[in-house]
Structure formats: structure tokens, C-alpha cells
Amino acid sequence: MPQEKTTLDRIYLSDYQPPGFLITTTALHFELSANNTRVRSQLSIRRLSSDQGSLRLDGEALVLESIRLDGKELTPDQYTIDDHSLTVHDVPSRFTLQIENCIDPAANTKLEGLYLSSGNFCTQCEPEGFRRITYFIDRPDVLSEYTVTLNASVTDCPVLLSNGNMLSTETLPNGRHQVTWHDPHPKPSYLFALVAGDLGFIEDRFTTASGRDVRLRIYAVERDLGQCRHALDALIQAMRWDELRYGREYDLDCFNIVAVEDFNMGAMENKSLNIFNTRYVLALPETATDQDYQAITGVIGHEYFHNWSGNRVTCRDWFQLSLKEGFTVFRDQEFSAEQGSAGVKRIDDAKLVRGPQFLEDSGPMAHPVRPTSYAEINNFYTLTVYIKGAEVVRMLANLLGPVLFRKAATNILITTMVKQ
Template sequence: MSEGKINKTVYLKDYCPPDYQIKTVHLSFYLGEEHTRVYSKLSITRSLGKKTPLILHGEALKLLSIQLNGQLLTESAYQINSESLTLHQVPDYFILEIETKIYPQKNTTLSGLYVSEGNFCTQCEAEGFRRITYFLDCPDVMATYTTTIIGNKEKYPVLLSNGNLIDQGDKENGEHFAIWQDPFPKPSYLFALVAGKLSSIQDKFITLSRREVNLSIYVQPHNIEKCTYAMASLKRSMAWDEQVYGREYDLDNYMIVAVDDFNMGAMENKGLNIFNSKFVLANPETATDTDYQYIEGVIGHEYFHNWSGNRVTCRDWFQLSLKEGFTVFRDQQFSASQSGSVVKRIEDVNRLRTYQFREDAGPMAHPVRPESYEEINNFYTVTIYEKGAEVVRMLHTLLGETGFRKGTDLYFERHNGQAVTTDDFVKALEDANQVDFSQFRLWYSQAGTPELHVQSSYDADQQTYSLKIKQACPPTPDQPYKKPFHLPLTIGLLDSQGKDIPLQLVGENNRIKGTQTLEIKNQEETFTFENISMSPTPSLLRGFSAPVKLHFELSDKERCFLLAYDNDSFNRWEAGQQLAVKIILSLTKDYQEGNLLKVSSIFIEAIAKFLENYKTDNQSFIAQLLILPSEHYLSEFMEVIDPEALYQARTFLRKTLAHSLKDYFNTIYHQLTSEKPYSFNPQEVARRTLRNICLGYLMMLDETEIHQRCFHQFKTADNMTDSIAALSYLADTKSTERESALSIFYERWKQDSLVMDKWLSIQASAKRDDTFEIVEQLSGHSAFKLTNPNKVRALIGTFCQNNLVNFHHPSGNGYKFLGEYICKLDPLNPQIAARLVSIFSFWKRYDPKRQTLMKDQLEQISRSPNLSKDVQEITLKSLKMN
């Protein structure tokens, strides 16, 4: 550990309401080329009975002056250090005026006020506002803000902040000003400021109550033609939130700004959302279908935060999932309504099981509502977001759509304008529906992924079918013992024809057609169904009704039966996935033992049946079925992860399918070719996806004719989806077409930063033997920029996190490469460096040689001078991993 740096742990149990509240905030920014002066005027009230000193947060600030009730304070009246400003003697109510100097042009952390491509912008969540001025920078301090921005009119013609524009005009010396006022009290993390040379597109939205809202999207002038889809997504989001949740927008303006340098996807600042450019900019030539889907989802997510995050915000950072988990669930609902619920659910579960389940089993495991943290930036995790969304989804399942809406209506009504907790959220759902969710709250306080072990039995004489269910949750670092969870287990029973059997539990009068949701509450319980005339095939955890690992023995024949007939599309897909998991893990073992690799025909025949019916079946579903489980997901089934063996086994299955089903893939590829211009809609997305997956399988055959076909698609494609698919397949080969395609792509798109991210990522993900050397070369390429998070994620993140076979090469070169870049990044941008450190967190899951090599890198990182709190926390917790 770097000398002299000890992280302070913050505990939920120590939470106390703030001793002071700030009621109004007046901010004035004087934007400069070398520094910016910030003047704040705060009206502050001491909480009744409190006599503690006033301690304001502050980082990387140069204090110029302080006035208390109009009196200039001398240095003897306050104390200042690198993290705070303390005033020991203050009255019960007072006006505090503070002037500071900050240096946005040098702020590579991208937290607080910084400059991106010549434009000023902010990122204040979680604790960036303290890098702007001294303040009570915590979410339960809510104030109204009036913001004045002054800057050079030629360099910064656009001046934006939260709320409504109340005045603007010119000043002397070529400067101008704008004054913005936000009438809604908000915490400082929702403050935003943008200034620069920006162009905009404008639109309007008429709310249910017939109010007119002005909509604006601001981007750099050369990107103005790429905003149309984002604006359409925004309007669909606004209409959907009114229809499904009854939530209207509340300001006169809703503004979005896209910037290239951004640590996150986007930020929901009240009325002025700041976005990473990749989640706003799109046209068919530069954006893929996936990009369009992400844009719609992220636009919706940030808009939905206006109520689930802004109007009702979190009391403290332990409650982060109050806004993020709920809002992720809302954006998942929205996206499913636009593009199809089944495929969206598959994508969401895939992400959860690949990354969140892994997090639950690692050194950074934590509950949805953590009990402690050292650096809050490290807790913007898949547990907070995705698992938090699954917890809300379970509440939705248990209450039903009507009951859940009643609960959320009460939640918004009861807590409008307040900073509250996850308990407050659950309490509103309880009160609205007269139910008790005391046990359910364990989902917020217990870490880890529960496991359900299910056994079944059929009694032909009694015509009953029983499910015996045991639940257990493995210990996590801070929680060795777990209480039973309350969870919904949605099931169906299929007869010999694949039809759902009506379900009736013994002792109950109602007979439910098809799917039934069982409420699991005990460590062990049995559910018995009567009037079951034949031994059924069970379909368990339909729709992935709870974020658990299900252990239930099914034969390959039974899984193929579910794959063919299950009425729950998610479970049809899941049956195929589990068949593939079993096959690949068996191949992995054979590879390790030097045995001949072979694949049972049952899986190939099952896939062939779907390909035969591709014209009449759901093409999106078939496409998902053809995507084999990822190496990340497969690795969770291995006690000791063997990246080489996993890669070889998965590749062998892909090649086997390619050889066995070549005629199907050829036919589908040609028949799904279309001469129509690009359009983004569910049907066309499904067509392109299935066609390109078929091309991917054909490329596994490594035949010259197919390489040429792929290169032809690359050259002639009228859209980025088809172009990038072909390029990614070529990038994996040693064909002559590979270098030509990469060169053509670069020359065409070298001026487009976001497209260059794709170019970097494709090469970093290639499974060639020389990929590491290529990545090293690209790290010195002009297309790569260490201070831009998107570039780091595209090249270093893709190689180290997604290219397992090359990153984990026994030489350890990948580990050394990552360790060096973490140390380079940490002084510049600790948040991005910390994300990269987490890749090393699972070092003990590998063989002894790899363990030693990864541990060496963690130890070297821990000894780095002036290590950030972000990186230090993850590094030390990883080293302590049991």
C-alpha cells in the first residue's frame, strides 16, 4: 500500500441527518482559459439542538475568500485541508459566501467541472460538486439553485444549467451571461453546467395535462445530423412514463448534451442531462442496431430518473439502488415494450448472470444496499444496478402490474421532494397493497446469489406432482450466514404434447391455467399439485422470475423437449443454453485430458429444427439461440478456470455446428439478404442479426470463398451493423481480406471518434495469436487517447476483460500490460483505473501460475505512490480474497 494513505470506511449504521441544511444556492461561474472562478452564496440553517462546527467538503480547490453574513473572514476563523473547510463559530442561520478558483482544463478525472473538446461540462455524481466549491456534498442536503454563467461569447456561445432560463445578455469585453433557476430542491450531485460551441436540434412535447415542454439536444456542430433518433427516443420515453407510471415532466425545458469525455453512460442532472456521445449520436452509416438499442435504453433511463431519482432521491449513498435499481427496471420495461420482451429479457439475464453473479462471488461482493464503503465511486456496480432491478422486478411479480402501480403511485406522492431509503420504497408498496414484505427486505441487506435445489416426484396413484425446494446462499466476505429469502418462483408443467397443464395446489380451490408463481419463503418447503394425470416435464423459473442459480436435474431429452415446446420463450432459450453449457464443459474436460473432442447429435438436431422454421418462427429468438454461452459465463461453472481449454471447447462446438449445418446457414444468409434501405425496427433488426450470425458460423469454416463473401458484405454494406459484423469476422482470420478491410475502415472513419472506438475494439477482441502485440501497437496509435474513457474501454477494457484466451496467456504479458496501464491511468482518472483493477479481482479462480502472475501485479499496484482511494480499495480487497 502506498505510504501514508489509509482509506476511511463509511458505515450505514453511522448515518445521521446533517447538522446543517442549505436552503438556497446562488452560483456564479466566471469561465476562463486557464482557470475558472466560482462564487457561491449559500443560505444555511443549523439543525435544532446541534452545536457542531460547520464542515464543508472540498477537493482540488483554491480558496480566495469567505464572507459570513457580509463579513470577510480571516484565516484564523476557519481551518482548511485537502478535503474540507471547517468553520467553528457560526450562528443558527446565516449567509455564507465563498469564492474559489478551479482548473477545469487540467481536470482529467472528469469529476466536477472539466473541459471536453473545448467545451465546459460537469459530472457531480457521486461527489464531484466538492471539486467546484465548498459545500455539504451529500444527497440529503436539498436546495434550490440559481446559476449565473459568464464567459466569452465567441468561444462559449451556449451557456446551460439546470432549470429554466430566466435572463441572458451581453457584457463588456466580448463576454455574455445566462442565468438559470431550478425551482425544485435537489442535492448537489444533480447540479449541471455546460458551456461551449454547440449546435442543437429542437422539438416539443405536449404532456397529458397539455403543458408544452421544449426539448433540446446539444452536440458539437459536426454531429448535428446524428441526433434525430435520440430525440425520437426521448419523446417515446416521455409518453411511456405518462402511460405506464402516470409521471409527467415538470419543467419548461428538457435538455440533453453529448460530450466525448465522460466516465459513465450518462447523468440525470435535473433538466440538463449530460451524456456520453456514444449514447446519443447515431445514423445508419456510423451506428449499429445495438447502438440504437443502447441509445433508446439510456435516453429512457435518464429521463425516467426525473421522478425515480430526482423528484424522489436517495437519503445517502448506501441507498443508491433506490434510484438506480428502480430506474433500470423501468428502462428495461420501456425497451421491452419497444423491441420485444423475450429478447430483451434474455439480454438482461445474460448480463446479470455473466457479471453480477461473478461479482457476488468475488472480493467486492456487497448487498444491493451496502453496509459500508471506502470509495463510493466503486459502488456503481452491476449489483446496485442490475441486481437492484431484479429485486424491483420480483416486487412487480409478487404484486402484479396493478398492485405495483398502486405502490409506485403512493411512493411518488408520499415522498415527492424528499431524500429517502429503500425501506421507504418497499413500505409504500406494502401500504398500498396491505402486504408484509419484512422478509423480502433481505434482498437489500444480504449479499450473494441464492441457490435453489429442486427435486420432483410424481405419484401416479394419487395423480399428484410434488416439488421439494431447498434454498441456500453461499457465504460472502462480510456475511457468513444468510437467512432464507422471500422470492417468486414462476413455474409451468408440460404434458406429453408440450401443452401447459392447469395447476392446482393440494388444499386450494383455484385451478390456474398455465403459469403459476410460487412464493418461496422457507429454507425448505414442498409444493404438491393435484389432478396431474401424467408425469409432466417441469418448466421452472419461467421468465427468470428471481435472480438465483437453479439446480434441477433434467435429461438432454427433457431439455430438448422444453426447447421445442415450452410456452415460456425465456425457458425455451434457457433449455438450449443449458444443453450448450453441458456440452462445452464436457468438451473442456476432454481437451484438458487430451481426449478426442466430439459433440452429441441431439443438440445439433435441435438447432437444425429451428433453422428449418426460420421463416415462420421468431427470428430474434433463433438468433439468440445460436449465440453460445460466453466464456465468462461458462467459467463460473469451473472450480479452476482454464481460459485456453474453455476457448478451444467453445470454438470446437461452433465449428461443429458450422460444418453440420452449413447448408442451413448458407440458405438463411442468402434468403435474408435485402436490397431495401436500412431501417431500424424489430423485424429488420431480427433479420440482420440472424443473417450476420449465420455468416459468423460460416466464417468458422475458414474457406476462401466465404472470406470473399464476408469481404464483399463489408465493402457493399449501406449500414454499420452489416459492415462491422463482417469486419469483426475478418479480424479473427489470417486472410488477405483482413488487412484490406481494417485499412479501408480506418481511412473512411478516422475522423469519427466513436467509429474509431469500434475499430479499436474489434482488433482487441480478435482471437489471433498475435492480438496482444497488435493491442500494444494500437496503444500508441493516434486513434487511442489515454485520457478518453471510451478509448480506454474500447482497447484496454475489451482486450483484458473480453478476450480471455489472449489476456490470460500463460506468459503473463497481458497481466503486465494491464498493471502498467492502471498505474498510468490512476493519477489521471481514478474511476476508470479502478474499473480496470477489478479485472484482477478473481485471480484466485485460476491455476497457481496465473495466480502468482496476477497477484504480483496487484502487489505492484498497491505499492504505487499516491494511489487513489478508488484503486486502493479494490486492490487491497482483491489481495485479501480467500
């Protein structure tokens, strides 16, 4: 039986090994219920390494109902299960795995995976939350094309959102309905998202440089919709800026932002379905300061810019976190500088480095921008990785100059774009 992970275990960069299997396509079906959500997955899998006879899937806080390989239900002696994983023995080189499991979103107080926020279903999967939804190879170098079907009560969840473009909607018996979404761009599991609940929205349109018409929406509870306009305007500005500065157009038919009260990260760049803490979306002149407005502009820009620097071009492993976060912080700093005073913005950014980040560097939490090991991945999200990482990118930009830096950055975003 696989050895249990303990709090003393450390993950080392030097131990990195490429994945033994690739999940080419992922089809998920959710029957949403507060205390007993049923998740059915169909995974198309191929072996990458000839010495991998068994497939290990990550999974935590899941109740396994059934597992089938190429349509045939497996017996207990054909797989091993523990609190952290499901291992299927003697798998072929190419196969389809069908898994059914149940989860309890209402009891998920860790706010990782699928949970309830003010009665609405919401997800947070970065860095390792997807394994609390279903069994999967939950690591950033395994990318898959997702099709997601959400089934829920029309009364409780009139809005059903996931990544990509909406394919279909259907009214079902017993007061339920379902919506199917498809994301054609392969992505790691940490970028999966779903939101389901009773939400309103405000809407606008954006036409890309090549003429694609994109529908933009910000979802929130009805009472908050009047405070969302600045965030929507900031999104439009960010989309245009990324086209002009880096030549990066948006690549789907819709882009959605959801503002929720219970969110353990400030915001999350899930592909086409960004989820934000309300702090970084809601603002009115009567109650918000200039700094509040600036923070919203910066965070909206940051998460949108991840569409390319992080989503389409992603990390090999979590030791590369600053490759997406440091670069994207630099991008959002430059964007924010152009929306206001570049001089004031640079002073503010320098204060953040010389103050809190320098303190981190001089204390017991000091670590390089790319650490060599970690015991808890959630402790990786530091000022050093984000802010000092951005300063490393800025140094390179200053050395190369604006013309060469744009060529270099664009080349990275194009040539390393995810292709499977």
C-alpha cells in the same frame, strides 16, 4: 485540525447521521475561463442540530479567495481549511455564507467537477464531484434550490447551460455574455450541472398530459447533429411512456441533453440537463447496429426516468444507491421491452444477470445490493447495485401484480417527493 482522510478509511452505513445543517438556497456565479474559473457562491443556511456549533463544508482542489458570513469577511482564525474541507466556527442558527474560490478546469484530468471536453466546459458531480467546484455540504440528503449565472466569452462559449429554466440573458462588455438559470425543485449537489461551449442543437416540442409545452434539445458539436434524431425520438417516447405507465409528467419548461466525447460515465441524469457520452446519443443507419439503436433508446429512457426516480425522489445516502438505480433500471427495461420485443429483451436482461452479475457475486467483489460499508464510493456503481437491484424490483412487481405495483410505485414517487 480535522483528521486527513486516508485510503484505508471506510464509511459505514451504521454510522449515518442526519446533516447538522441545511442549505435552503444556493446562488452560484461562474466566470468561466479554461485555467482560472472564478466561482462565487451565496448559501442560505440553517442549523438542524442544536449541538452543531461549527459548519463543515466539503472542498477539494479549490483555491479559497474570500469567505463572508452575513456580509462580514471572516478572519483566518474564524475558520479552518485543509485539502478536503472548510470548517467555519461558531456559526448562528440561520445565516448567509458567501464564498469565492478559483478552480482550474483545464487541469482537471479526473473529469470530476468542472472540466474541459474538446474545448467545452462540462461537469460530472455524481457522486462527490461538486466539492471540486466550490465548498458545499456535498451529500445526497442536503437539498437546495439553485440559481446559477454563467459568464463566459461569446466566441468560445456561445451556449451556456445549467439546470432548470432560463431566467435571463445579458450581453456584457469585452466580448462576454451571461445567462441565468433557476431550478425551482430542491436537489442534492450531485445533480448540479453546467455546460458551456460552441455547440449546435436539434430541437423538438413535447406537450405533457396536463398541457405544459416543453422544449426539447440535444446539443452536440455541429458535425454530430445529423446523428442525434434517434435519441431525440427516444426521449419523446420515454416522456410519454412515463406519463402512461406511472402518471409522472415532466415538471419544467425545457429538457436538454448534451453529447460529449470525454465523459467518464455513460450518461448522467442531472436535473433537466442530462450529459451523455456520444456513444449513447449518436447513430446513423450506415454506421450503427440494431443493438446500438436499442442501447441509445434504453439509456435515454433510463436517464429521463431518473427525473422522478432519483431526482425528485432522491437518496438519503449512497448506501441507498440501488433505490434509485435498481428501480430506474427496471423502469428502462420495461420501457425498452415495449419499444421492441419483450421476450427478446427479457432474455437479454437475464443473460446479463446470469453471466457478468453472477460472476461478480461469486468473486472477491461480491457485495449485497445495499452494501454496509465502502472505502471508495466510485466503486459502488456495480452490476449488483444496478442489475441485481432491478431484479429485486421486478420480483416485487411480479408478487404484487401490475395494478398494485403501479399504485405502490406511484405512491412512493408522490408521497416521498422532495418538499422543503
